[in-house]
Amino acid sequence: MRLPEKFNFANLPTKIEKLSRLSEELGKEIYIKRDDQTGGEISGNKIRKLxxxxxxxIDNGCNYLITCGGIQSNHARATAAVARKLGMEVYLVLRGNQDSELEGNYFLDKILGAKIKLVAPEEFNSHIENIMENIKKELEKEGYKPYIIPMGASNGVGSLGYCAAVEEILSQEKELGIKFDAIVSTVGSGGTYAGLYYGNYIKDNNAVVYGINICDDAEYFKNIVLKLFKGISIYTGEEIHVDKKDIDILDGYIGSGYALSNENEIEFIHKLAKLEGLILDPVYTGKAMYGLVEEIKKGTFDNHKNILFIHTGGIFGWNSVARSMVK
Known part of the structure; x- marks a missing residue:
């Protein structure tokens, strides 16, 4: 698999740990890849894409990054940190209101000196591409050369980060003497899953790549992933042809909605923290791991022995509402 040049910001390879007590409880060998430990201010899966x-x-001569996300976007925070590491300016368009609490990732965005535009949810959901394009035009008038990164860096070039992560996982399998027959990740914007699936396919690896969506629905993301495969192939030079029915996205774990927690999810995250000393976030990994455990109980993973869950980070996303639900 041919990949273009990249920066090296993340602490890689991230380690793989066995969740021994959860494995014993469920009768499966469950491992976790700690992409939450890719860094500090750049922690999480987004840095691989960035x-x-x-x-x-940078190769195109740009000096200003523009991106978007929710008020507690891990991607926006990581983008702001990377921009500052490179001496670039950064503009974040965040889905939120003026009364949004200054905490978590939003607070870190401010600390990093990002220029921030808060956009009400309805307008954000309907017009975010136009909003970023208009910001780009205004910055160009001021003499900057801006570069737009879509939500979650989930486009062809961003998804390459998880194509490369597959090569990392295959190398670690040899070191650990383990063969993972299932790889599971959260699906929030599609790029992480698309990269894992594409890399797994190109490498002719016989693991099944599962995604658990935490917003929208499986049908929506299957269409997104198919488009991302085409975007990835522009950079790798290798097209893949996948039938939509062969994309394994497990629906049903959105709960109360994107970035909204319910008591069952928070109780599960709390239980796992006490069981394994592992802290998941309420927006992404908490919902996805909850979904994985429920699907194991349902029998979805009966044909799998060694399951690898990708911990995509997000610990800064614990807001006051989610924290108040921990008993």
Whole structure:
């Protein structure tokens, strides 16, 4: 698999740990890849994508990054940190209101000196691409050369980060003497899952790549993933042809909605923290791991022995509402 040049910001390879007590409880060998430990201010899965996307921006002579996300976006925070590491300016368009609490990722965005535009949810959901394009035009008038990174860096170049992560996982399998027959990740914007699936396919690896969506629905993301495969192939030079029915996204774990927690999810995250000393976030990994455990109980993973869950980070996303639900 041919990949373009990238920056090296993340602490890689991230380690793989066995969740021994959860494995015993469920009768499966469950492992976790600690992509929450890719860094501090850049922690989480987004930095793998940004290593490629921001390298493209720099190679094209750009000096200003524009991106978007929710008020507690891990991607926006990581983008702001990377921009500052490279001496670039950064503009974040965040889905939120003026009374949004200044905490978590939003607070870190401010600390990093990002220029921030808060947009009400309805307008954000309907017009975010136009909003970022208009910001780009205004910055160009001021003499900047901006580069737009889509939500979650989930485009062709960003998804390369998880194509490369597959090569990392295959190398670690040899070191650990383990063969993972299932790889599971959260699906929030599609790029992480698309990269894992594409890399797994190109490498002719016989693991099944599962996604658990935490917003929208499986049908929506299957269409997104198919488009991302085409975007990835522009950079790798290798197209893949996948039938939509062969994309394994497990629906049903959105709960109360994107970035909204319910008591069952928080109780599960709390239980796992006490069981394994592992802290998940309420927006992404908490919902996805909850979904994985429920699907194991349902028998979805009966044909799998060694399951690898990708911990995509997000600990800064614990807001006051989610924290108040911990008993």
């Amino acid at each position: 290593e490629y996307a921001v390298r493209e921006a």
